Amino acid sequence: MSAFAFFFSSLPQKVLMKLRKPKITASIWSSGKIICTGATSEEEAKYGARRLARCLQKLGFKVKFTDFKVVNVLAVCSMPFQIHLIEFTKSNRPIASYEPELHPAATYRIKSLRATVQIFSTGSITVTGPNVQQVATAVEQIYPLLFECRKIPR
Amino acid sequence: MSSRQCKNCGCADIDVDQARGDAVCMGCGSVLEDNIIVSEVQFVETGGGGSAAVGQFVSADGSAKAISLGTGFHAGMERVSRAQTLQNGRRQINHLGHQLQLNQHCLDTAFNFFKMAVSKRLTRGRKSLHVVAACLYMVCRTEGTPHMLLDLSDLLQVNVYVLGRTFLVLARELCINAPAIDPCLYIPRFAHLLEFGEKNHEVSMTALRLLQRMKRDWMHTGRRPSGLCGAALLVAARMHEFRRTVKEVIGVVKVCEATLRKRLTEFEETPTSQLTIDEFMKVDLEQECDPPSFTAGQRKLKMQEIEQQLAKKIDEVQGEICCYQDEIENELENSRPKGRGMYASYSKDDSQDDAKSMTQSQFGEEDLEDEELEEAADHLNKVLYSDGLPRPPEKGEDEPVPPRHPSLASLLGPLPTAASLGLSESIKECIDMKRDDDVTSENGDLDLNGIDDDEIERYLLNDKEVQIKTELWMRQNADYLQEQKEKEARIAKEKELGIYKEVKPRKPSKKREPICANTAGEAIEKMLEQKRISTKINYDVLRDLDMKGSSPARQPEEPQNSPGAARRPSARRRLTDSSPRLASAVGIMGKRLRPLISTQPSKKLAIDQAALSGSPAEPSDQSQPVLVESGPVVYEEVAAEEDEEEEEPCVSAMALMGDSEYGCEVDYDDGF
Numbered sequence: 001m002s003a004f005a006f007f008f009s010s011l012p013q014k015v016l017m018k019l020r021k022p023k024i025t026a027s028i029w030s031s032g033k034i035i036c037t038g039a040t041s042e043e044e045a046k047y048g049a050r051r052l053a054r055c056l057q058k059l060g061f062k063v064k065f066t067d068f069k070v071v072n073v074l075a076v077c078s079m080p081f082q083i084h085l086i087e088f089t090k091s092n093r094p095i096a097s098y099e100p101e102l103h104p105a106a107t108y109r110i111k112s113l114r115a116t117v118q119i120f121s122t123g124s125i126t127v128t129g130p131n132v133q134q135v136a137t138a139v140e141q142i143y144p145l146l147f148e149c150r151k152i153p154r
Numbered sequence: 155m156s157s158r159q160c161k162n163c164g165c166a167d168i169d170v171d172q173a174r175g176d177a178v179c180m181g182c183g184s185v186l187e188d189n190i191i192v193s194e195v196q197f198v199e200t201g202g203g204g205s206a207a208v209g210q211f212v213s214a215d216g217s218a219k220a221i222s223l224g225t226g227f228h229a230g231m232e233r234v235s236r237a238q239t240l241q242n243g244r245r246q247i248n249h250l251g252h253q254l255q256l257n258q259h260c261l262d263t264a265f266n267f268f269k270m271a272v273s274k275r276l277t278r279g280r281k282s283l284h285v286v287a288a289c290l291y292m293v294c295r296t297e298g299t300p301h302m303l304l305d306l307s308d309l310l311q312v313n314v315y316v317l318g319r320t321f322l323v324l325a326r327e328l329c330i331n332a333p334a335i336d337p338c339l340y341i342p343r344f345a346h347l348l349e350f351g352e353k354n355h356e357v358s359m360t361a362l363r364l365l366q367r368m369k370r371d372w373m374h375t376g377r378r379p380s381g382l383c384g385a386a387l388l389v390a391a392r393m394h395e396f397r398r399t400v401k402e403v404i405g406v407v408k409v410c411e412a413t414l415r416k417r418l419t420e421f422e423e424t425p426t427s428q429l430t431i432d433e434f435m436k437v438d439l440e441q442e443c444d445p446p447s448f449t450a451g452q453r454k455l456k457m458q459e460i461e462q463q464l465a466k467k468i469d470e471v472q473g474e475i476c477c478y479q480d481e482i483e484n485e486l487e488n489s490r491p492k493g494r495g496m497y498a499s500y501s502k503d504d505s506q507d508d509a510k511s512m513t514q515s516q517f518g519e520e521d522l523e524d525e526e527l528e529e530a531a532d533h534l535n536k537v538l539y540s541d542g543l544p545r546p547p548e549k550g551e552d553e554p555v556p557p558r559h560p561s562l563a564s565l566l567g568p569l570p571t572a573a574s575l576g577l578s579e580s581i582k583e584c585i586d587m588k589r590d591d592d593v594t595s596e597n598g599d600l601d602l603n604g605i606d607d608d609e610i611e612r613y614l615l616n617d618k619e620v621q622i623k624t625e626l627w628m629r630q631n632a633d634y635l636q637e638q639k640e641k642e643a644r645i646a647k648e649k650e651l652g653i654y655k656e657v658k659p660r661k662p663s664k665k666r667e668p669i670c671a672n673t674a675g676e677a678i679e680k681m682l683e684q685k686r687i688s689t690k691i692n693y694d695v696l697r698d699l700d701m702k703g704s705s706p707a708r709q710p711e712e713p714q715n716s717p718g719a720a721r722r723p724s725a726r727r728r729l730t731d732s733s734p735r736l737a738s739a740v741g742i743m744g745k746r747l748r749p750l751i752s753t754q755p756s757k758k759l760a761i762d763q764a765a766l767s768g769s770p771a772e773p774s775d776q777s778q779p780v781l782v783e784s785g786p787v788v789y790e791e792v793a794a795e796e797d798e799e800e801e802e803p804c805v806s807a808m809a810l811m812g813d814s815e816y817g818c819e820v821d822y823d824d825g826f
Contacts, residue, residue: 082448085375086334093331100335101303102318104376121375122448151372 022048028056042070042132072128075135079123079143081150088119088149108145110138117142123150160184239277243268246286253309254290254301264293270328280320283310288321295332300343302380304408337365337379337386344383347406353394361390363434371424372445373417381409385417393431420446 015028024038024045034052039045046068057063085106089098098106105118105126115129115138125142129135159166165181173194177187196208244265251261267289271277277285287306294301303321307314325332345358364386368374374382384407391398400414407414421427423446426434628635671677 082372082445089334094326094329097322097326098334099318099322100376101378101380102315102322120447121372121445122451124451 017052019048019051022051024048024052026052028052042073045070070131072130073132073135075127075129075132075139077125077127077139079125079146079150081147082123083119083121083146084149084151085119085121088145091149092145108142110141113138113141119146158186160186236272239272239282240269243272243282243286246283247290250286250290250306250309254294254305256290256293256299256301260290260293260297260299263296264289267292267324267328267330271324274327276324276327284312284317284320285324287312287317288324291317291321292325292330292332295335296330298333298336298339300339302340302408304380335379337374337382338362340379340383341365341387344387344406348387348391348398348402350391350394350396353396357387357390357394357396360393361386364389367424367426368421371421371426372448373420373424375445376447377417378409378413380407381413381417383407384409384414385421388414388418389421423449 013030016025017028018025022039022044024036026034026036026049028034034049036045036049036052039048049068050065053063053065085098089096089106092108095110096106096108105120108117108119109115110117113129113134115127115134117138118126119142123146125139125146127135127138127142129138158168160168160179160181162184163179163182165179167180168177168186169180170177170187170190172190172192175188175190175192176185177190178185197205198208200206247261247264247268251264256264264286268286271285271289287310291301291303291306293299303314303317307317310317324330341358341361345354345361350357361383365374365382368382368386384403387407388398388400388403400411404411404414671680
């Protein structure tokens, strides 16, 4: 129930540690920095990080829990319509970019929020941003743009 | 020319000769300017007797052979480097372009892109080859040539995504909006490669139609255009009775077999596939399809919905079963003989406890207060019932009532306190939690709230497990450990031999603060402090230059200086080169103190002291002209020593005088 796995990746000097209860993966660097990914909410991330710190404490390391900061939030959402990517790219020229040879989605970067939205033709989008609030705002911002280029379902 | 005054005689009549590039004063004849840059066209006589203009054509960016304008001209140096970068870029563009069979116009456009990129510093930190490839690809896109990014990456043996990244950055920075790739562009190229012979054109047309159909059916968004082309060409070939296998098509189109098959199946699902060949050529179906990934998604959704419905049904069925169960139980109970009061109360007790435990589990760990309350309630109940037990309820309710009162009182006595304690504790905990949160943000200590230590204890391996794990890891990473050992051995060896060079990361060069000073003299002082001073400087002259009008004590020197002036053009020239440093030395030395000139290299200290002292000016002045003639060597020494002087505090004049005089005389004697 409480199984973990340790992975040592020798090239970047870090150790991966996975917890099950808040389901997170943490990369632990030799400098003491820990990057914790995979939690489903900001609270959970903090909780998981604390548990990890507690674990390290028990192993005998001197632990200081400072500067906990949420750095990146990834959200997935799906529109009820499909999107015409080429039209979308044309109408949002420099901000949106679409390279079908490289990636099937069109990327739209919102500079003011520092968020990136990846739009797929099926209507699902993934949003990455610095915190949950900004991600939500990004979705709100991009919805009208997507609505214009939707493919009218029959 | 603006009328200036001659520095020597003050006359304003200056003759500027454009041809020779001189500015000469008409009054005293001193040359004020030399080597003025002239802008004239000169002609030379060529071999055949004609005349040609002297000079070269230079383009604005200096891309042609850069002219070296003399040492130290910084802009010139930068131009040379820039020219080289552009030259390199041009060469690479031409090389790649010829391999791709691009025409000259495209290559020129690519070179223009490259120039823009260089001027925007986009080539910094990137391999120039990548940038060149990105420029070429940009041209391909804007011109609409059938070149894929894959082709470029094949040529360069670079990962296509790396090139793609560079290309995207370039396109964004240069604000070049490349039009979207149309798979139709690739058809002629691939058709040619598939060698359809005479029917090439027909097959291409068919393939084009197919592609357009695919576009309408939303198969092309988000897909590599080459994959679609491959599918279209395959079908077109078959339609015209050419046998082209999947493998051949893959070789040309550069996608993998799975992709091609997938595209074919997708196309199969569209209604167009149902048409015969003739019908297809003539009729164009109006209906549009959904993109295949969308339909796949829809299918998934449907599956999920079905599962949900099934689950619901199962629940319902279960619910029904439960109902039946309950009814059966009730029936059984009713039919069962009812127990006596004791047992009844026990059974009731249990059921109530069960109910409470259920509710407890529902609330979970968070509601501590509720838990406590419920525990208290349980306790109450149990006590009540236990009290009630010895008295059989047969007696009736009257009897239980009186004994209940005292029991209640006894119960209520301890209970509220416990409850109150419990409540207050939980309240305290809440408050503490909040405080702890604040504390952790300040201290960095770990907030242990909500962390189950026991669970974490379980995570840690015990000794035996640790051993096993270590062994496993060692075996897995044996190669890496080996490498590390070898590296360390190598470093140790090199250290012994003294060859070891530590590869330090480059520290950014320390930027010196710009010197802010009020006067030139001050600036020179400061600069001298910062920089190390050269020994080839005639400090005395520098001093004189700087401090001419300032100290009256120096006036007797001046007349001495002026006859010496003629002898010192060489010294002065050297001075002008390093005048700032001299002036600084002078300035620091002291506007009050008599500047002294050096004597001999051997008696350095003496010289220093001599320089500092004021009164021995005369003997030193007398020796001045002699020293001047002796040459720069002396002055060099002075310069070096004067640097040391700056740091030394003032020495007593008497001591200085005494020593210096002695030193001077001796040297003087030695010298002559």
